Each structure stands twice: as structure tokens, then as C-alpha cells.
Amino acid sequence: xxxxxxxxxxxxxxxxxxxxxxxxxxxxxxxxxxxxxxxxxxxxxxxxxxxxxxxxxxxxxxxxxxxxxxxxxxxxxxxxxxxxxxxxxxxxxxxxxxxxxxxxxxxxxxxxxxxxxxxxxxxxxxxxxxxxxxxxxxxxxxxxxxxxxxxxxxxxxxxxxxxxxxxx
Amino acid sequence: xxxxxxxxxxxxxxxxxxxxxxxxxxxxxxxxxxxxxxxxxxxxxxxxxxxxxxxxxxxxxxxxxxxxxxxxxxxxxxxxxxxxxxxxxxxxxxxxxxxxxxxxxxxxxxxxxxxxxxxxxxxxxxxxxxxxxxxxxxxxxxxxxxxxxxxxxxxxxxxxxxxxxxxxxxxxxxxxxxxxxxxxxxxxxxxxxxxxxxxxxxxxxxxxxxxxxxxxxxxxxxxxxxxxxxxxxxxxxxxxxxxxxxxxxxxxxxxxxxxxxxxxxxxxxxxxxxxxxxxxxxxxxxxxxxxxxxxxxxxxxxxxxxxxxxxxxxxxxxxxxxxxxxxx
Numbered sequence: 001x002x003x004x005x006x007x008x009x010x011x012x013x014x015x016x017x018x019x020x021x022x023x024x025x026x027x028x029x030x031x032x033x034x035x036x037x038x039x040x041x042x043x044x045x046x047x048x049x050x051x052x053x054x055x056x057x058x059x060x061x062x063x064x065x066x067x068x069x070x071x072x073x074x075x076x077x078x079x080x081x082x083x084x085x086x087x088x089x090x091x092x093x094x095x096x097x098x099x100x101x102x103x104x105x106x107x108x109x110x111x112x113x114x115x116x117x118x119x120x121x122x123x124x125x126x127x128x129x130x131x132x133x134x135x136x137x138x139x140x141x142x143x144x145x146x147x148x149x150x151x152x153x154x155x156x157x158x159x160x161x162x163x164x165x166x167x168x
Numbered sequence: 169x170x171x172x173x174x175x176x177x178x179x180x181x182x183x184x185x186x187x188x189x190x191x192x193x194x195x196x197x198x199x200x201x202x203x204x205x206x207x208x209x210x211x212x213x214x215x216x217x218x219x220x221x222x223x224x225x226x227x228x229x230x231x232x233x234x235x236x237x238x239x240x241x242x243x244x245x246x247x248x249x250x251x252x253x254x255x256x257x258x259x260x261x262x263x264x265x266x267x268x269x270x271x272x273x274x275x276x277x278x279x280x281x282x283x284x285x286x287x288x289x290x291x292x293x294x295x296x297x298x299x300x301x302x303x304x305x306x307x308x309x310x311x312x313x314x315x316x317x318x319x320x321x322x323x324x325x326x327x328x329x330x331x332x333x334x335x336x337x338x339x340x341x342x343x344x345x346x347x348x349x350x351x352x353x354x355x356x357x358x359x360x361x362x363x364x365x366x367x368x369x370x371x372x373x374x375x376x377x378x379x380x381x382x383x384x385x386x387x388x389x390x391x392x393x394x395x396x397x398x399x400x401x402x403x404x405x406x407x408x409x410x411x412x413x414x415x416x417x418x419x420x421x422x423x424x425x426x427x428x429x430x431x432x433x434x435x436x437x438x439x440x441x442x443x444x445x446x447x448x449x450x451x452x453x454x455x456x457x458x459x460x461x462x463x464x465x466x467x468x469x470x471x472x473x474x475x476x477x478x479x480x481x482x483x484x485x486x487x488x489x490x491x492x493x494x495x496x
Binding site: 015016017019038039040043046052053054055058059060062063065106109110113116117118119120121123126127138139140142143144 | 169172174176195197199202203206217242245248251252255258259262263265266267268269271402403
């Protein structure tokens, strides 16, 4: 079975040592996903696998045979920016932009987790519905670092997008 | 990364057959193993991917839960029965790593992540008995603020990094294993070793032995339980100290109690001494403090981690006080 990347099937690498991150960047030439620490500490390499956020640097591409990968390049359908991409621009959710693809993929995965009721470390009641408060978003996005310090803008962008989606 | 061959096991029998060599390793989510391989700390020649096996959480006939080893950490933390009946386990998982890593990491892999410290990773610059047996330990007289205060040896002072495992130690969990010699199970608290003279060996597993499931007993006391983690930043950091505890008070006396500590030892530390002191006593801050002090009486701090003794004591007292609720 091939791996599906942003809607297109691709052949897996011969060498099992190739990480999903290097596969995307070096073999498929999808350089939107970024290599920050390459050891699972920064979140810059975050992509979605079947809608769940993971770190592509700690993943071997061969492990994801038959799975569906969405990277930042797969979000702007037909050139139209994803609402979260628009919100990042609106709220200055970046400065250098290096962490941004990972931040955005992570936030999309986070929204799905909140939607299905996954609690977090800061949820007072483990069994209650989750409200996407700033405290919840900060905790849930702690795996994505921004060395420019744009975290407040990032939280603003995510918070606004999630509120708008809920209202829609 | 050194070369290896990769196979996805279709069932347990195939996984066991494929691991029939010393240089084979089982692969779960890979969040620790791939990192160690990239740093050449781990150099398996064969990876047997077991993420396709045993991915369910099932109710057992005696009221507990059987958790497949390939269940993802997020799936376990969000499971309804875990949230309501074993909240310490849900909270411990959610206090660990990042959301992305919890989505990748399996339960079996969490158990088998390496007990480790920064010196373990420093292949170029540091001695480490865990990485190179007999080479020495640069942590004992080095930067050891995060290291063990209980059960350590001159050979190794690393701590077990898992939060989930601290809760499993408190919950009387049982580990189910399969191997070419047959199946066996063992109490979770016996899975991980203290370092002694062989810190290169983290667990009592035999070569090729595979964790297939973790079983939780019914354990009613666990419904009143929690996990508290003290760390250098609010999220995404290893524990300096953590406490998993469950408490039941009946007619003014402690009728059931389970306690485990994280960040203190080479393995998750079941606080049996503290439990024995508390059982049958009226709950009070003084009793909680006496129990904590007794548990930590054998602590042997290093140059930089003496703060862990009072921090563990206070954290344990605070958690038990919260669980006891308002005094009657």
C-alpha cells in the first residue's frame, strides 16, 4: 500500500532509516514541514496522520504505509488559505515563520481532540466537555515552541478560529 | 543511524519469530527508540513493528480493564472508564510529554522507554554505565539535579522518566507477557529493576519477550485518586517529583491507600512503607507527613538534588490532604 500525502499516493523509501520528516522534505520535496530539533522537543515537524497530530522527526516513513498524511501544503485547498492560516497572519502569530507549519498542523489536530472530548493536564474535571479556553490551548500547544516568542499571537489566532468554527 | 531491517508483525507469533536474535527490537510509537537510534545509543539490526497488535481496551470478568500493549497513550488517557475509575492514570498520562508524542506512543513502549539521563545520550563526551557497562558514571559527581534519591547505586543514578508508569505502580497493575517459551504475567512493580551493578538492564524481561497487555484490577479506591507532577516549567518537562495516590476513608480511618512516587528512582517507586503506616489511621496532615518522612528515610541525595527530599515530602502531604477532602 502506498502512503497518501496531501491526497496523492507516494512510494515509500527503500531505506527504513528515512524519517517521515526527511521523506516529506527530501524525497517529496515538500519543504513546508520543518526540521527544528530533530529529537521530538520542538514540534516544528508536526504533521497530521489520519487527522491526528504527530512528530514526523520521530517517525520512520515505513511505519506509515497505507496511512494518510496531511502537511502544511495540504491545507490551502486550491490556493485558498485555511482559516487558521488567515488568522495567523491577522494576529501576527509568527515572526520568522519557521515554527508556523508545525503550529498550524498541531492546532488543527488539537481542535479535533477537543471536539471529541480529550481532557488535558489543566482540565479541572476529566469527564466534562472541554471549553477551548486560553489556558487549555496553551497547555495543549506546549509541544510547539516558538523562539521568536509569538506565542500570544498564536493563541489569539487559534482561539479566534476555534470560536468562529463553533459559532458557524 | 545504523542500518536495520524493518518488518511489521501481523500477529504475536510472527513478532516472536522475528525477534529471534539479540539485535532485534520491538518498535512501538518510536518516540524514544528512534531518538536513541539516531544518537547511536541504540543500534538494533532489526525492528519488529508491533503497533498493529493488541490495540483494544476491554473490561475483564472481575471488574478490571485489559489494556492492549499497542493502545496509544492518548487513547488510554481519554478512555471513559480510565477517566472516571482510575483518574490518576488519565492525569499521569496527560502530564507527560506533548500531545503529539502521546498520540504516537504506545502503552507497551511507554513501559519500555529507557531509564535515562542526559549523560546517557552524550556519546561523545560522557561516561555512562548504562550505555557502556563498566565505563563509569559522570552523573554521580556531575549535574545531578534531576537524578535519583532512592534505590540508586554507585553505577547509576538515573530516574525512570515515565509519568504513566508511576500511576500503574500505584494501581496494582499486572503486565502480561508472551515469548517463545510461553506466556506469563508479573506485577507491574516487579517489571523495572533498580540499577545495582547492571544499570544497562532496565527490566526483568527476557530477550525477545513481548508485552501484550497491561491489566488493571477493579480497585475501587482508585476512583478517588490523582497525580501531581512538580517540574521546572508548567508543561512538557520531566518530573522533578511526582506523586500518584489513591485514598479511601471509612468511618474516620484510612481503609485503603495506594501511593507511588516518580522522579526519585531508577524505577517507578511504590511507597509501601508510607501505605503501611497510613492504613487504619485517621487521616491528618501529621499522619501524612509521618508516612512521607518514613518513605524517604532511606533517601541518599547527591550534590544537586537534596531539595527532592523535602519536595517529595510536601508534595505527598499535599496530594493526600486533597484526596482526604475537608475534615469531618
